[in-house]
Amino acid sequence: VPAGEVPVGARAPGLDVFRGVAVLMMFVVHARRLQPPRAATGIDAVATLALDGFGWGEPFIAASFLAIAGTSLVFARRRTPELPRWWRRLGARAVSLYLLAVALFIPQFGVALPDLLLSPGILSVIALATAVVGGALALARPVAALLGVLGGALLMTALLERTGACLSGLNAGPGGAVPLLGFTAAGALLGLGYLQRGARAVGAAAAV
Numbered sequence: 001v002p003a004g005e006v007p008v009g010a011r012a013p014g015l016d017v018f019r020g021v022a023v024l025m026m027f028v029v030h031a032r033r034l035q036p037p038r039a040a041t042g043i044d045a046v047a048t049l050a051l052d053g054f055g056w057g058e059p060f061i062a063a064s065f066l067a068i069a070g071t072s073l074v075f076a077r078r079r080t081p082e083l084p085r086w087w088r089r090l091g092a093r094a095v096s097l098y099l100l101a102v103a104l105f106i107p108q109f110g111v112a113l114p115d116l117l118l119s120p121g122i123l124s125v126i127a128l129a130t131a132v133v134g135g136a137l138a139l140a141r142p143v144a145a146l147l148g149v150l151g152g153a154l155l156m157t158a159l160l161e162r163t164g165a166c167l168s169g170l171n172a173g174p175g176g177a178v179p180l181l182g183f184t185a186a187g188a189l190l191g192l193g194y195l196q197r198g199a200r201a202v203g204a205a206a207a208v
Contacts, residue, residue: 012203015071023066027053029061038151062122063183069126070187071131074195077137090134099169101175109174119173128177137188146185146192166205 077189080086102124105116136145156170157179166172193201 010057015068018064019068022061022068025054025061026065027058029058032073033110062125062180065122066126066129066180066183067187067190069193070184071194073130073134073137073184074188074191077134078195083138086134086138088139090130094131094134095128097123097130103126105174114168115173115175118169119175119177121174124175125177125180126184129181132181133184133188136185141193142187146189149186150182153177153179153185157182 017192101120105120139145170178190205
């Protein structure tokens, strides 16, 4: 193994910790939504402010899941160098996530078109990101492809923000894909850097 490069079978404990924290934060946010509003004083008021803070940070939680998905795809790609097998695994994962998103959408929102098909939930975003970023990782120049995905997602985000347009599947509905798709590409770039440079790449990304 070249100096600084991470061995093929190595794990990233920090990624597992980050994933666990994101899951815990997601649980807190969803549990908070189930609580009826009520007046709070003393320690209860402090706890309420803390829980509301998790709600304020909900976009960060979603972005974290997508970034983790991007980094995990890099590890999966390294373990699956054969392209035909990689495409099969990628397609199966994306389709299963999308169908699960549709199935979970119906009990909560009913058959509400076009969101049911275009924007059923965060799992549909992960499905799209898996297909797009996983496909980029299969190309001859994955870094350039990932930078293109990241730049395209940020450009689309800025355009939609400037025009005020709301399009299901992009920035509307439970599963708006931008800018979350860009976070997946960023996570994949971080994963590639980690495999090549180890923890130094993570430190450099944190500094940026």
